[in-house]
Amino acid sequence: MLEVRNLSKFFGGLRAVNDLSFRIEKGEILSIIGPNGSGKSTVFNLITGFYEPTYGQVLYTGEDITGLKPHVIARKGIARTFQHTTIYLQNTVQGNLVIAHRLRTKSGIFGAILRTARSRRDEKICLEKADEVAELIGLYGKRFLPASVLSQEEQKRLAIGIAMATDPQLLLLDEPMGGVTDREMGPLVKLIQKINEQGVTIGLIEHKMGVVMSISNRVVVLNYGQKIAEGIPAEVSKSKEVIEAYLGEDYHA
């Protein structure tokens, strides 16, 4: 579904991502793990057009999407969340989800001023989508509340909901469990699995190893911007390079 070829991003002398190649297959959950600063988020930013690669290519369903603008990539069906929970705090839960479906509607400013049938239909479509996604993320009962009053974990779910309201085929989640207590992780894991079961391919950056190992089909391990291991969770967790990257060279199991 998504293929990254020799992807590289240099910030001055820093090689944040270096000659990275991997694929995300249709329907799977692929996790990208690695120590802090290993370039995981940069990879997502490169795929979704927030950064332009120094060199390398991003192919989505066979099409070269390298260097396209973020909104163009989102319209092609790749949605993402951000590492720091990013939602419209001032807006209601419903408002957050309504605007996230705007990209699938076409009515413009003249339609809005004249309140044409199409603009009203578009508003209805977005509202229906918002309710559907609110149901999915378990915030239907709270859809009229401002997003700012939600708990950290609910805000995380809302961020995933915003991405889902864009009708993606590929969903890239940047640390969806970050800052959430172990007890609260259950609903989030279930949500991610449910989304995957609906046929959405998932790319996941996560530090909570228990979660990664239990829900991923495959894992890619980065260190200093390079891929040091790739495979099913059981293989990767035994890899010598991975253990060294996480725990230092002196550690021997």
Add this chain to the structure above:
Amino acid sequence: MKAIKSIITNKYFLGLVLILLICLVPVFITSKYLMHIFILMLIWSIAALALNLIMGYTGQANLAHGGFFGIGAYATALLMLKLGFGFWPALIIAAIITSIIGFLIGLPTLRTKGSYFAIGTLCFNVIVFIAAERWESLTGGARGVIGIPQPAPISFLGVTFTFSSLAGMFYLCFFLFLITLIIKYRIVHSLVGRSLIAVRENEDLTSSIGLDTMRTKIISFVTSVFLASLAGSLYAVYIGFLDPEIASHHVTFEVLLFVVLGGIGTISGPIVGTIIVTLLGEILHFLDAYRLVAYGLVLVLVIIFMPQGIVGGIRALRQRMGERNS
């Protein structure tokens, strides 16, 4: 459901009553001075509503608003005087000219963010002012444009409307004020309006959900200067005289004061702000140039104690009262 319905009908009912009351103003107010103040309030309200669209709702501090107001005013005056256009075609063509200039200025400046956008647009405003002052063959330079004709009477359904009286002018301004208000209201309460607010709240998130933030900002900016031009046109034909000062950054900051004082990012805020500052200006007339000091003081106090302006402040207060009651 019934409760919701009654509130909506109530709201429309109240609006209609308010419109009728305002329509009766020229019948009961005989003071020319008061009528003059009311007409100015309507014109400046249009300008303030326009500025609020790009600044309040889209979060881009446009400091060239006075320049666009001035371009609209000058374009209308020159189209009528030099090319013999009637008021209505001049009004529309001036707005289109202003929009095209706004589009061309928006393209480079809206790429910048925050204070850089403010500085960029302020520079443009200064350029407009200098052009109005120095391009003598077109604008009449510092002497200005004199003798701008009043709009010709129009016949509609057998009734003839004239604009030579203060009352006629009042109705003309009120008509365009209502149109501006409806346009603004409908934009804000639509998906387009939601996009504007989304850009204001978080540009990265907004582009990640597939919205072209640059395009959104341009649309807001051009709509804003289009409406500013309407206000400028009205000013030109009402006052009948223009000098470069009307296109200067002083105008920008005055309209900015209306918006910030009344309540940035609210529908009624700019109107409330315009009314209060205009009244304040008349009351403090004896202070002459020192009025500006008072304005500055008011602005600082509002930003510190009521960052959401008067309307936003009242809204927050009511919310707090509501929470205490429940």
